Amino acid sequence: ELWATYVGIFLCGDEYLPIDTLVRYHNWAASLTLTQDKSDPASPPHTIPVFPQLVAICKLKPGSQHSLMGTSTFLEIVSQWHCKDPRDKIFALFGIFRMNLSPDYTMPVADVYAAWAVNSHQDLPLGSLLFYSGIGLYPRTLGNHNLASWQPDFELLGGQVKKNDIYYAYRYSDANQPVRFQATVSPTRCFTCFGVRVANVREVATKAAKRMVENAADPRGWDKGPTPTSIIPVLKYLVDNREQFWTHAYHERGSLLHAFVETGFECMADGAPTTPPTPTLTADILRAFTPYNLSLRVRLLESTYFPTEILDELTGSHPSEELWECLADFPGNSHEDELSPELIEILFEFLTRLEIFSFSKSLFYTDGGLLGAGPPGVEAHDQVYLVHGCSLPVLLREVEGKLRHVGVCYIAGLSGVDSFRILKERESDVRELNLV
Numbered sequence: 001e002l003w004a005t006y007v008g009i010f011l012c013g014d015e016y017l018p019i020d021t022l023v024r025y026h027n028w029a030a031s032l033t034l035t036q037d038k039s040d041p042a043s044p045p046h047t048i049p050v051f052p053q054l055v056a057i058c059k060l061k062p063g064s065q066h067s068l069m070g071t072s073t074f075l076e077i078v079s080q081w082h083c084k085d086p087r088d089k090i091f092a093l094f095g096i097f098r099m100n101l102s103p104d105y106t107m108p109v110a111d112v113y114a115a116w117a118v119n120s121h122q123d124l125p126l127g128s129l130l131f132y133s134g135i136g137l138y139p140r141t142l143g144n145h146n147l148a149s150w151q152p153d154f155e156l157l158g159g160q161v162k163k164n165d166i167y168y169a170y171r172y173s174d175a176n177q178p179v180r181f182q183a184t185v186s187p188t189r190c191f192t193c194f195g196v197r198v199a200n201v202r203e204v205a206t207k208a209a210k211r212m213v214e215n216a217a218d219p220r221g222w223d224k225g226p227t228p229t230s231i232i233p234v235l236k237y238l239v240d241n242r243e244q245f246w247t248h249a250y251h252e253r254g255s256l257l258h259a260f261v262e263t264g265f266e267c268m269a270d271g272a273p274t275t276p277p278t279p280t281l282t283a284d285i286l287r288a289f290t291p292y293n294l295s296l297r298v299r300l301l302e303s304t305y306f307p308t309e310i311l312d313e314l315t316g317s318h319p320s321e322e323l324w325e326c327l328a329d330f331p332g333n334s335h336e337d338e339l340s341p342e343l344i345e346i347l348f349e350f351l352t353r354l355e356i357f358s359f360s361k362s363l364f365y366t367d368g369g370l371l372g373a374g375p376p377g378v379e380a381h382d383q384v385y386l387v388h389g390c391s392l393p394v395l396l397r398e399v400e401g402k403l404r405h406v407g408v409c410y411i412a413g414l415s416g417v418d419s420f421r422i423l424k425e426r427e428s429d430v431r432e433l434n435l436v
Contacts (some may be wrong), residue, residue: 114151114185114189126182126183126184126185126193126389129150129151129183129191130150130191130193130387130390130394130405130408131390131391131392131408148189148190148191148435148436149404149405149406149435149436150191150405150435177388177389178388180194181194181388181389181430182388182389183387183388183389189436190434190435190436191405191434191435191436192432192433192434192435193387193388193389193390193432193433193435194387194388194430194431194432194433195385195386195387195388195394195423195430195431195433196385196386196422196423196426196429196430196431197383197384197385197431198384198385198386198393198414198422199366199367199368199370199383199384199411199414200366200367200381200382200383200384201364201365201366201367201372201378201379201380201381201382201383201384201395202364202365202366202367202380203364203365203380204362204363204364204378204379204380205237205362205363205364205365206233206234206237206358206362206363207233207362207376208358208359208360208361208362208375208376209226209229209230209233209358209359209360210359210360210376226355226356226358226359226360230355230356230358230359231354231355231358232358233358234354234357234358234363235354235358237363238257238260244256245257245260250369250371250412256371259371259412259413260363260371261350262412263371263372263373263410263411263412264350264353264354264357264373265350265353266410266412266415266416267357267361267373267410357373360376361373361374361375361376362374362375362376362377362378364378364380364409366384366411370411370412370413370414371411371412372384372393372409372410372411372412372414373409373410373411374395374406374407374408374409374410375395375406375407375408375409377406377407378395378406378407378409379397379406381397382395382396382397382406383395383396383397383398383403384396384409384411384414385433386414386419386422386423387433388423388430390408391415391416391419391420392408392409392410392415392416392419393408393409393410393411393414393415393419394407394408394409395407395408395409396433396435402434402436403433403434403435403436404435404436405435
């Protein structure tokens with residue numbers, strides 16, 4: 001398939017037209033020059049089109065298990081090409097799925113999305129629609145009431161979705177989802193799914209640094225990505241609550257800090273590393289905080305964009321010097337023992353992700369004391385549901401008696417396989433949910 005936009009062409013192959021064949025054809029076409037055949041009057045003035053050099057390709061992998069990986073690739077391509085028309089983004093995104101849906105640039109954005117949602121040929125579980133509208137597309141454009149709450153705002157997709165947003169893991173499939181609990185989309189644009197309420201958001205501990213400026217229609221008005229200062233909110237919260245993180249037990253997962261480490265790994269990559277975070281590893285991560293943040297401090301202070309007074313403002317009640325000195329008080333923060341190269345690699349991976357995590361995810365607690373990470377728009381009193389067809393807990397907000405989708409989140413103990421187990425155990429409590 002060729003998916004054309006104003007500024008780029010997406011080249012896609014599947015088992016019926018191998019990608020290698022498309023690449024060979026493209027390379028051949030790109031090597032030709034524009035010619036005009038004057039010897040044959042019947043020939044058009046330009047006989048062979050000029051193709052640009054191939055920049056990005058996507059190989060379609062059959063089966064729904066790999067669909068999300070393809071989507072991630074396409075989102076990166078869309079972002080790279082800076083598509084101008086939101087419908088370009090829609091068709092590029094939907095093009096990786098085999099379905100009976102043809103591009104129609106006369107349809108409004110919301111209608112194109114709704115047509116895809118009700119299409120019977122798609123190979124993606126409808127529950128995943130909740131995932132798509134929760135991968136960082138919040139907050140919405142001010143005053144935009146055209147889209148239903150469960151529909152992604154494609155007007156913002158090219159400017160806001162970056163590689164770090166796509167890392168929000170969707171690594172499980174609800175293969176045993178009962179037929180009676182399959183999601184549907186009604187002609188009135190109401191999304192019907194089935195789930196059970198498991199918690200409420202008690203408080204938001206840290207707000208994501210990702211924010212929206214006044215001119216939301218301009219992609220340049222959105223934060224382009226995490227910077228060294230993005231880690232400040234989470235770092236300050238860890239410092240202020242270090243005793244609680246170290247000593248409080250958490251839901252069969254060791255300490256609260258251990259749950260935080262798990263959440264960071266799960267939210268910001270394709271799951272935990274080869275060596276999963278253990279209580280011992282958590283202590284070692286604490287040991288690594290001081291040298292890491294001393295390095296971070298140097299990067300911040302050397303930056304011409306973030307002078308000291310701005311750092312003081314970002315850190316709130318902590319002067320910059322005091323913030324770094326507090327890190328030395330973490331339990332286990334002595335450096336008498338050398339860390340193994342493998343552990344150093346894992347620590348670096350986690351601490352690097354922490355900058356991305358603090359930029360794109362808000363940290364919150366449920367009324368049951370569980371720790372969660374969700375989209376920037378999460379607020380206190382949002383409801384947490386486990387929904388059939390979606391592997392991550394879903395945040396819903398009641399507005400004027402109607403449920404609106406806020407986004408998906410990760411909560412240690414309520415996500416992935418834990419989610420499916422709880423849904424099975426509480427099958428009698430599952431209720432119909434109509435999202436508007």
